[in-house]
Amino acid sequence: MTSPGAEVPLRRSLPRIPDRFAAFGAVLIVLIVLAALMAPWLAPYPDEPHPLEGSLPPSGAHWFGTDQLGRDVLTRVLYGGRTSLSIAVSVLAVSALGGVTLGVVAGYAGGWIRDVIMRVTDVFLAFPALLLSLALAVVLPPSVNTVILAIAVTWWPWYTRLAASVAASIATRPYVDAARCLGVPAPLIVLRHVLPNSLTPVLVQISLDAGGVILTAAALSYLGLGAQEPTAEWGLMVQQGQTLFTTNWWIGTFPGLAILVTAFAFNMLGEGLRNALDPRARTVK
Amino acid sequence: MTMLRAERVTLGYAGRAVVHDVSLDITAGGVGLIGESGSGKTILARAFLGLLTPMAGNIWYGDQTLKKADMRKFRKDVQPVFQAEALDPRMRIGASVAEALPVRGPRAARARVPELLEQVGLDPGLAARRPHQLSGGQRQRVVIARALAAGPRLLILDEPTSALDVTVQARILDLIASLDTERLLITHNLAVVRRLCRTSHVLFAGRVVESGPTRDLLADPAHPYTRALRDAVPKLGGSPPQARGTTEAVPAETGCPFRLRCPLAAPECERPPVLRDVRGRQVACHRAEDVLVT
Numbered sequence: 001m002t003s004p005g006a007e008v009p010l011r012r013s014l015p016r017i018p019d020r021f022a023a024f025g026a027v028l029i030v031l032i033v034l035a036a037l038m039a040p041w042l043a044p045y046p047d048e049p050h051p052l053e054g055s056l057p058p059s060g061a062h063w064f065g066t067d068q069l070g071r072d073v074l075t076r077v078l079y080g081g082r083t084s085l086s087i088a089v090s091v092l093a094v095s096a097l098g099g100v101t102l103g104v105v106a107g108y109a110g111g112w113i114r115d116v117i118m119r120v121t122d123v124f125l126a127f128p129a130l131l132l133s134l135a136l137a138v139v140l141p142p143s144v145n146t147v148i149l150a151i152a153v154t155w156w157p158w159y160t161r162l163a164a165s166v167a168a169s170i171a172t173r174p175y176v177d178a179a180r181c182l183g184v185p186a187p188l189i190v191l192r193h194v195l196p197n198s199l200t201p202v203l204v205q206i207s208l209d210a211g212g213v214i215l216t217a218a219a220l221s222y223l224g225l226g227a228q229e230p231t232a233e234w235g236l237m238v239q240q241g242q243t244l245f246t247t248n249w250w251i252g253t254f255p256g257l258a259i260l261v262t263a264f265a266f267n268m269l270g271e272g273l274r275n276a277l278d279p280r281a282r283t284v285k
Numbered sequence: 286m287t288m289l290r291a292e293r294v295t296l297g298y299a300g301r302a303v304v305h306d307v308s309l310d311i312t313a314g315g316v317g318l319i320g321e322s323g324s325g326k327t328i329l330a331r332a333f334l335g336l337l338t339p340m341a342g343n344i345w346y347g348d349q350t351l352k353k354a355d356m357r358k359f360r361k362d363v364q365p366v367f368q369a370e371a372l373d374p375r376m377r378i379g380a381s382v383a384e385a386l387p388v389r390g391p392r393a394a395r396a397r398v399p400e401l402l403e404q405v406g407l408d409p410g411l412a413a414r415r416p417h418q419l420s421g422g423q424r425q426r427v428v429i430a431r432a433l434a435a436g437p438r439l440l441i442l443d444e445p446t447s448a449l450d451v452t453v454q455a456r457i458l459d460l461i462a463s464l465d466t467e468r469l470l471i472t473h474n475l476a477v478v479r480r481l482c483r484t485s486h487v488l489f490a491g492r493v494v495e496s497g498p499t500r501d502l503l504a505d506p507a508h509p510y511t512r513a514l515r516d517a518v519p520k521l522g523g524s525p526p527q528a529r530g531t532t533e534a535v536p537a538e539t540g541c542p543f544r545l546r547c548p549l550a551a552p553e554c555e556r557p558p559v560l561r562d563v564r565g566r567q568v569a570c571h572r573a574e575d576v577l578v579t
Contacts, residue, residue: 174371
């Protein structure tokens with residue numbers, strides 16, 4: 001007779017292999033992040049003006065050309081990646097931390113606590129996100145921190161709403177009831193059971209949102225409300241190259257491509273993760 | 286002695302009652318709550334566990350209502366055994382069991398986990414695994430080990446074997462029968478109740494329709510619903526059980542809630558029935574005597 005301890009496991013815990021687009025997106029993101037982190041070593045020139053080398057087209061010496069001040073555009077794109085990715089990471093960290101904390105509390109506690117948190121969330125969601133970010137960015141002095149704050153203020157309610165719905169569902173699971181029956185205090189139940197089991201959809205949403213945050217940050221900097229010279233930032237670089245596009249197309253094109261490729265890579269990864277973790281939401285191909 | 290007692294309890298969600306005016310004692314020898322899906326068994330179990338406050342009536346724990354009782358002591362005395370899926374999928378088995386131990390410090394808890402796993406017939410080496418790496422039977426044993434960790438006097442078992450295949454069910458039932466605790470067993474499986482419960486209560490549409498010794502209830506039901514439940518058990522080689530009437534219950538205010546499905550429905554069934562003594566059990570049926578002779 002087979003002993004109970006030797007019964008055959010019914011399921012294996014192999015992680016799902018993401019689709020090839022998601023894998024491609026992940027590889028692109030790794031390369032972009034590495035390039036940004038290693039900018040001081042990868043950049044061919046220091047990020048300084050060289051008036052005698054202004055507005056040079058792409059060549060063997062300057063692959064992406066130079067801007068009006070003679071700064072190497074490739075160097076600026078690499079350093080700009082640091083700024084743009086830092087903004088994205090900061091916005092997502094602040095929004096997810098605040099949003100998920102409020103959402104999990106609302107979802108688990110229910111009742112009037114949920115009502116208060118969700119109504120405040122609804123107020124923020126009622127404003128068009130870009131408009132609210134713009135309004136905040138106009139009021140505050142232009143800087144990278146302003147961009148982070150302006151975007152985070154419009155981004156957290158989405159995480160609150162998502163985390164609240166997931167946490168409300170987790171709160172009814174038998175293992176949460178079992179913990180309640182043991183007299184485990186509510187904050188411990190939230191930290192030990194509800195929060196860890198609510199994180200998967202939030203992580204997928206974060207990967208889907210990263211591209212959008214980078215685009216929004218670029219838009220604010222493009223409008224002159226974010227990063228300021230001499231900080232390298234992709235949106236700011238596109239804005240500087242825009243007026244010169246007909247004569248010096250390379251100044252705005254390469255940072256624009258960097259924004260496009262990064263946003264696209266994050267979307268591919270996010271879509272793949274969502275498909276892997278929630279087959280019902282799978283995109284029909 | 287009665288450890289837990291429901292006194293005229295009405296329960297519901299969002300202001301809508303789904304269990305009406307139920308009174309029952311959890312006595313020694315095992316108590317069964319039988320009924321189809323949606324009959325109110327699980328919500329009643331949640332009330333007995335102190336997870337749900339009654340809309341009306343009281344749950345008594347000894348000589349105090351749950352509202353006034355020492356909940357620390359209650360939590361130690363009364364523990365649930367849910368289905369095998371009642372384990373946190375992200376926690377290792379050892380951590381899940383340790384969470385239930387009333388000891389301070391992870392080292393002291395870790396020392397007792399192997400002992401508890403062995404008590405329910407599991408290899409202590411499984412403590413390092415996660416729930417999805419175990420079979421359904423193993424997970425159910427872990428759920429039982431976790432409930433035992435608190436040292437309870439009463440286990441409230443909610444369909445503990447319904448997700449398991451028959452041979453694993455038999456082993457889990459052996460384990461439950463061997464435990465030195467009182468039990469309230471919630472199930473739709475009459476064979477399980479017959480084996481583990483001396484007394485049973487049959488619920489239909491949130492009302493107790495028959496209560497009494499399990500052996501009598503199943504051998505000679507006095508309520509048409511209890512009889513229908515018994516006759517619905519498929520027999521090897523026999524013809525498949527037939528469903529009768531509609532699956533909907535009738536609102537109790539308009540008469541017997543079972544009358545649309547009842548083969549013995551009569552004009553008097555348009556009056557709400559009350560529980561009354563019929564040959565050593567309590568039955569809520571105008572025609573209980575007729576059921577017993579047919």
